[in-house]
Amino acid sequence: MPPPADRKRSSRTERASLAPSLAQVAARAGVSVATASRVINGVANKATEETAERVRAAIRELGYRPGSVGRALRRRESRIVGVLAANLANPSMAAIASSIEWSLRGEGLVMSLCDTHERADVQDEYIREMRAQLVRAMILVGAVDSPALDEARAAGDTLVFVNRPDPGDPSSPYVGIDNVGAGAEIAEWLLERGARRIGVLHASLDRTAGHWRLLGLFDRLAAAGVDTAAIPCATGPGLDHIVAGYHAMGTMLERPDRPSVIVCLSDLLAYGAYRRAREAGLDVPGDMAFFGFDDNPINPWIADWLNSVRVPSDDFGPAIVGMLHRLWDGEERLAPLLLTHQLTIRNRRLPGETEPVPGR
Amino acid sequence: MPPPADRKRSSRTERASLAPSLAQVAARAGVSVATASRVINGVANKATEETAERVRAAIRELGYRPGSVGRALRRRESRIVGVLAANLANPSMAAIASSIEWSLRGEGLVMSLCDTHERADVQDEYIREMRAQLVRAMILVGAVDSPALDEARAAGDTLVFVNRPDPGDPSSPYVGIDNVGAGAEIAEWLLERGARRIGVLHASLDRTAGHWRLLGLFDRLAAAGVDTAAIPCATGPGLDHIVAGYHAMGTMLERPDRPSVIVCLSDLLAYGAYRRAREAGLDVPGDMAFFGFDDNPINPWIADWLNSVRVPSDDFGPAIVGMLHRLWDGEERLAPLLLTHQLTIRNRRLPGETEPVPGR
DNA sequence: CCGCCGAGGGAAATCGATTACCCTTGCCGA
DNA sequence: TCGGCAAGGGTAATCGATTTCCCTCGGCGG
Numbered sequence: 001m002p003p004p005a006d007r008k009r010s011s012r013t014e015r016a017s018l019a020p021s022l023a024q025v026a027a028r029a030g031v032s033v034a035t036a037s038r039v040i041n042g043v044a045n046k047a048t049e050e051t052a053e054r055v056r057a058a059i060r061e062l063g064y065r066p067g068s069v070g071r072a073l074r075r076r077e078s079r080i081v082g083v084l085a086a087n088l089a090n091p092s093m094a095a096i097a098s099s100i101e102w103s104l105r106g107e108g109l110v111m112s113l114c115d116t117h118e119r120a121d122v123q124d125e126y127i128r129e130m131r132a133q134l135v136r137a138m139i140l141v142g143a144v145d146s147p148a149l150d151e152a153r154a155a156g157d158t159l160v161f162v163n164r165p166d167p168g169d170p171s172s173p174y175v176g177i178d179n180v181g182a183g184a185e186i187a188e189w190l191l192e193r194g195a196r197r198i199g200v201l202h203a204s205l206d207r208t209a210g211h212w213r214l215l216g217l218f219d220r221l222a223a224a225g226v227d228t229a230a231i232p233c234a235t236g237p238g239l240d241h242i243v244a245g246y247h248a249m250g251t252m253l254e255r256p257d258r259p260s261v262i263v264c265l266s267d268l269l270a271y272g273a274y275r276r277a278r279e280a281g282l283d284v285p286g287d288m289a290f291f292g293f294d295d296n297p298i299n300p301w302i303a304d305w306l307n308s309v310r311v312p313s314d315d316f317g318p319a320i321v322g323m324l325h326r327l328w329d330g331e332e333r334l335a336p337l338l339l340t341h342q343l344t345i346r347n348r349r350l351p352g353e354t355e356p357v358p359g360r
Numbered sequence: 361m362p363p364p365a366d367r368k369r370s371s372r373t374e375r376a377s378l379a380p381s382l383a384q385v386a387a388r389a390g391v392s393v394a395t396a397s398r399v400i401n402g403v404a405n406k407a408t409e410e411t412a413e414r415v416r417a418a419i420r421e422l423g424y425r426p427g428s429v430g431r432a433l434r435r436r437e438s439r440i441v442g443v444l445a446a447n448l449a450n451p452s453m454a455a456i457a458s459s460i461e462w463s464l465r466g467e468g469l470v471m472s473l474c475d476t477h478e479r480a481d482v483q484d485e486y487i488r489e490m491r492a493q494l495v496r497a498m499i500l501v502g503a504v505d506s507p508a509l510d511e512a513r514a515a516g517d518t519l520v521f522v523n524r525p526d527p528g529d530p531s532s533p534y535v536g537i538d539n540v541g542a543g544a545e546i547a548e549w550l551l552e553r554g555a556r557r558i559g560v561l562h563a564s565l566d567r568t569a570g571h572w573r574l575l576g577l578f579d580r581l582a583a584a585g586v587d588t589a590a591i592p593c594a595t596g597p598g599l600d601h602i603v604a605g606y607h608a609m610g611t612m613l614e615r616p617d618r619p620s621v622i623v624c625l626s627d628l629l630a631y632g633a634y635r636r637a638r639e640a641g642l643d644v645p646g647d648m649a650f651f652g653f654d655d656n657p658i659n660p661w662i663a664d665w666l667n668s669v670r671v672p673s674d675d676f677g678p679a680i681v682g683m684l685h686r687l688w689d690g691e692e693r694l695a696p697l698l699l700t701h702q703l704t705i706r707n708r709r710l711p712g713e714t715e716p717v718p719g720r
Numbered sequence: 721c722c723g724c725c726g727a728g729g730g731a732a733a734t735c736g737a738t739t740a741c742c743c744t745t746g747c748c749g750a
Numbered sequence: 751t752c753g754g755c756a757a758g759g760g761t762a763a764t765c766g767a768t769t770t771c772c773c774t775c776g777g778c779g780g
Contacts, residue, residue: 019491019515021766032730037768045727063511068492069438070766073429073735080472080493088458089657091451098448101475105482110489112440113473115461122465129470131379132428133440151423155379242661271661297449301602301631302663304638381736392760397738405757430736433765722780733770742761750752 020062029058040066072134081109081324082130084123086142086164087239088115090268092294093141095313096162100139103317109136116144118239124148131157137324143167144207158327160320165336167207173327174336175319179209179293182309183216185343186263186291191224195350199259200233201248201269203241210265213293217263232259236272245272253280260288260351267292267299270306285347295344310342380422389418400426432494441469441684442490444483446502446524447599448475450628452654453501455673456522460499463677469496476504478599484508491517497684503527504567518687520680525696527567533687534696535679539569539653542669543576545703546623546651551584555710559619560593561608561629563601570625573653577623592619596632605632613640620648620711627652627659630666645707655704670702 026036031051038046039055047055058064072078081104085093101111112130116123123140127148130138137158143149145167152159159172166172190198198221205211218228232255236247245264249272252259262277264270270292274284282288285305292299295308319337326334386396391411398406399415407415418424432438441464445453461471472490476483483500487508490498497518503509505527512519519532526532550558558581565571578588592615596607605624609632612619622637624630630652634644642648645665652659655668679697686694 022768023766033767034731034769035729038729041768043769047728051728065488065492067494067766068489069429069433069494070735071768073433073737073766074768076735078429079489088454088461091454094448094451094454094458097473098454098475101448101473105474105485110472110486110493111474112470113457113461114465114471115458125465128425129428129439132425133470134427134429242658246661271658275661275664298602298631298658301606301635304635382738383736393737394739394761395759398759401738403739407758411758427736430765431738433736433767434738436765724778724780725776727776728774730773731771734768735766738764740761740763743759745756745758747755747757749754 020064025058025064029054077136078134079109080112080133080135082112082135082138084114084116084126084140086116086118091296096141096316099314099317103321120144120146127152160323173323173334177311177341178338179212180216182341183213184220187217187220193350195261197260198231199252199262201245201273202235202265203244213265241266241268242272245269246276249273249276263291267294267296287351289350304346307345310344312339315339380424385418385424389414437496438494439469440472440493440495442472442495442498444474444476444486444500446476446478451656456501456676459674459677463681480504480506487512520683523569533683533694537671537701538698539572540576542701543573544580547577547580553710555621557619558591558621559612560623561605561633562595562625563604573625601626601628602632605629606636609633609636623651627654627656647711649710664706667705670704672699675699
């Protein structure tokens with residue numbers, strides 16, 4: 001609640017022309033506002049074709065467009081969909097947001113985009129504001145646990161969780177990729193190639209996609225008899241994955257058993273690690289191979305040293321909108337929707353490893 | 361106007377709990393809605409401290425928050441600011457959008473983000489929708505000429521143009537960088553180094569930042585006696601700068617007088633060109649030096665071959681919000697606000713050029 | 721001829737917050 | 751003592767669109 005609120009915007013209130021209202025349309029067409037409204041909304045058996053045409057003509061002549069605010073007030077639901085992203089600086093989240101925006105537009109909806117910066121208090125503030133806007137749904141791309149989130153869930157708001165399941169209720173609608181499976185695929189590839197000296201770089205593992213990616217990676221390796229406890233892991237401080245990757249790589253390079261394959265739990269970590277490795281005089285990918293996750297669209301252009309798991313950013317929008325429709329249609333328990341990822345290998349050679357195991 | 365409109369959302373209308381209204385707060389505090397409203401908005405001399413405290417207590421107990429929709433309807437102005445970006449897939453625009461979002465949040469405003477895809481019809485649709493939402497302002501990051509834009513300007517809406525001036529009125533409020541100056545700085549650097557074999561890659565030059573960058577570059581070169589008409593320029597089709605850069609580079613490589621320095625009018629063009637050059641067997645930056653514009657934040661990490669002009673993305677939000685306040689305060693003719701860019705040189709060596717001219 | 725039904729359409733309530741306008745009380749100066 | 755004024759607060763209009771009632775008119779079956 002902003003206590004004083006600046007009230008000095010008066011000079012600007014004198015807008016040149018106000019948008020025409022439904023009342024003006026009705027007057028011009030010689031009908032009541034009720035009838036005009038019904039024509040606009042296509043209510044059947046409520047107007048002669050001739051009447052309807054008069055209304056439509058008036059709309060055209062005045063350049064009328066229904067005011068979203070009045071409509072939202074009455075319907076108790078606006079045409080806005082709130083999208084709360086944990087970190088817009090991450091290009092993969094930005095790409096997902098962009099995909100969502102485009103799909104919403106196809107439905108006549110508008111995206112309101114917020115960056116929670118992974119902070120519960122900021123997320124709370126935005127959730128409350130979105131609810132005050134009577135948004136039609138909220139899409140949380142990387143949600144954190146917070147009181148307002150609980151309120152929204154309890155109030156029966158339409159919520160879709162993306163990339164990270166609802167921290168407060170695992171059964172909430174979810175769209176993402178199979179992070180465990182993706183981790184396992186990298187493990188599989190490394191096993192086939194006989195990679196031994198593996199290292200892992202990660203940022204926060206608390207409730208993040210990274211947690212599951214690591215799980216899938218290690219489970220598959222362990223199942224093949226690898227002692228995963230002996231695999232060196234490094235991390236770095238901070239929310240910025242690039243910087244974290246840079247520092248984590250610094251730690252990794254100090255180890256006596258320096259790995260030759262670095263699996264980074266996100267592309268950004270790999271970017272930071274890449275620079276650190278090169279500063280240390282290493283040749284990439286000659287001396288060290290890298291794996292990432294997300295497969296940023298720029299990788300094929302300027303980072304062909306990076307193998308990664310492609311996340312189908314463009315599929316998120318349609319998938320999420322589809323899920324929204326099913327929720328609005330009253331479907332209750334929606335199974336998590338896992339989009340298909342794809343292991344993208346740009347660099348097959350592993351530095352200084354034993355010979356590849358012949359194809360099975 | 362969507363003709364039929366699906367009316368099947370009934371099952372979902374049964375929200376569990378409705379948000380409390382001002383009337384409920386007033387009732388609980390034992391005052392009228394008018395008084396409650398005035399307490400909330402901090403109207404002076406309209407309530408005893410004791411009364412005000414009762415209202416505040418009721419607000420706390422009910423968890424009340426003013427509904428933005430009712431307020432917007434009455435005030436004829438919502439707390440939303442529409443941001444229309446020409447291309448969100450471009451990380452530099454996404455970074456600017458992110459900066460704007462963060463600054464708006466500091467003002468208690470909410471960003472509604474739209475991607476116009478450089479299309480006038482999409483921009484029109486969004487502008488009309490934003491106006492129907494009674495947005496407090498619209499920020500156009502790369503506007504194109506369109507009818508609805510004219511309407512908005514004529515109606516006296518608060519508009520701020522970013523990166524690309526208002527195509528319909530050069531005197532509209534503008535925030536950007538000095539593209540001409542930035543182009544000139546690159547020219548200056550090239551002249552100092554004695555670079556001769558220069559090539560230029562560009563996408564559309566129609567009313568874009570690239571147009572001014574090229575102008576600054578060529579003017580400065582021409583002033584130093586270089587025959588700019590002889591400088592090879594190449595372009596590629598499409599809206600995606602990366603792909604355009606890739607194809608443009610293909611064209612450039614076919615020329616007999618292959619340049620050794622490529623100035624790309626955006627970083628993305630450089631990314632595409634980089635891959636094409638490497639596919640042709642060139643070593644970058646050994647065989648070919650690259651200049652870009654925007655200086656994507658990931659450059660220092662994974663693209664240290666690229667010299668670029670840093671655009672201060674983080675400064676856009678504060679600058680734009682500052683401009684909004686001056687507009688709301690009634691200031692009329694705001695001079696264009698040019699943020700300070702910076703030439704970032706990561707690679708000083710020019711391949712196969714004559715010796716650098718000794719420092720002047 | 722009566723009752724009923726459907727089509728066509730209008731009047732007014734409604735959503736939630738703001739605000740113009742009005743009323744009362746107490747105090748102070750003339 | 752009276753007028754005026756400021757503080758404190760309530761009533762109701764208002765913003766724009768939707769929607770619930772309600773009314774009228776024709777036609778049709780009984």
